[in-house]
Amino acid sequence: MNADRSTSKPTPVIAIHGGAGTITRAAMDADKEAQYIAALEQALRAGQRLLADGASAVDAVTEAVRLLEDCPLFNAGKGAVLTNAGTYELDAAVMDGATRDAGAVACVKRLRNPVLAARAVMERSEHVLFAADGAEAFAQAQGLPLVEADYYYTPERHAQWQRARAGSGMALLDHDAAALAARADADEAGGEPLDPGTKFGTVGAVALDAQGRLAAATSTGGITNKQLGRVGDTPVIGAGCYADELVAVSTTGTGEMFIRAVAAYDISARMRYAGSSLEAATHAVVMQSLPAIQGRGGLVAIDAAGNVALPFNTEGMYRGHARVGEPVHVAIYR
Ligand code: ASP
Secondary structure (H helix, E strand, O other): OOOOOOOOOOOOEEEEEEEEOEEOHHHHOHHHHHHHHHHHHHHHHHHHHHHHHOOOOOHHHHHHHHHHOOOOOOHHHHHHHHOOOOOOEEEEEEEEOOOOOOEEEEEEEEOOOHHHHHHHHHOOOEEEEEEHHHHHHHHOOOOOOOOOOOHHOOOOHHHHHHHHOOOOOOOOOOOOOHHHHHHHHOOOOOOOOEEEHEHHHHEEEEEEEOOEEEEEEEEOOOOEEEEEOOOOOOEEEOOOEOOOOEEEEEEOOOHHHHHHHHHHHHHHHHHHHHHOOHHHHHHHHHHHHHOOOOOOEEEEEEEEEOOOOOEEEEOOOEEEEEEEOEEEEEEEEO
């Protein structure tokens, strides 16, 4: 999606994702699909409104991700997936491209909105990444609300976790096509457009504001049935979240591969050192570098000219973008 280059200042724009994955027959459930679309539109409109009012890109991505964390449909905040111990461990990051300030939290179990904690780390600490108890203590000291573990609970995620345990018991999701088809046939997807067993439901946002500043934020519950203490790409700056003066990127997918590919930063590096366009850089990472190491998923990215890229190598990705003064665009499937 190319930006309008006729004006000197690019129009502020926000793009979001709510995870990528495999489309199932249950995609026929129009009601659930409408809920996903409404939730994506709500987050986009909130970001779009902030940008229209002159808010910073950091404010816009934080608010969009906060709303997606509060929505039980997505695997972040309320609705997060469970670990192999039946607990919740959440990760989040935020990065301000104008200053390259960044903040992240990993393995937090009691924060209602991990993205707000990540932002507090960025703005109110001298560090970049806090983990576990220390992250919660820091967030609490900053006045952020703590919740009991059952706040994150949804019956859908619990059933998904039980299926994962009854199946291979593996942390990483099973992408075997036959298993997938069998699952879809059994209609175990519970009416979600993307099969919850093979969906990476992380949420994220990237934005360009009226001052030309870029920012990115990403938040997740991780991967169903993951081992205790496992940290994915989401809070790793440069892997699941990155922003500088050229580009802002937020990813979703098999976190281990996104870390190994340094996926988000690689897009900036390709643009900076090889002169790649946003389109070419994102395509190379999502369609070549990641698949070369069995990395599945996608990302949202915006460059300094306001171009938007939303590539994914799975069958679908919850995604959308909105420029100030223009209609909101939302999509799920290819
Ligand atoms: N990337 C996330 C992780 O590995 C999962 C996701 O995107 O849903 O933790």
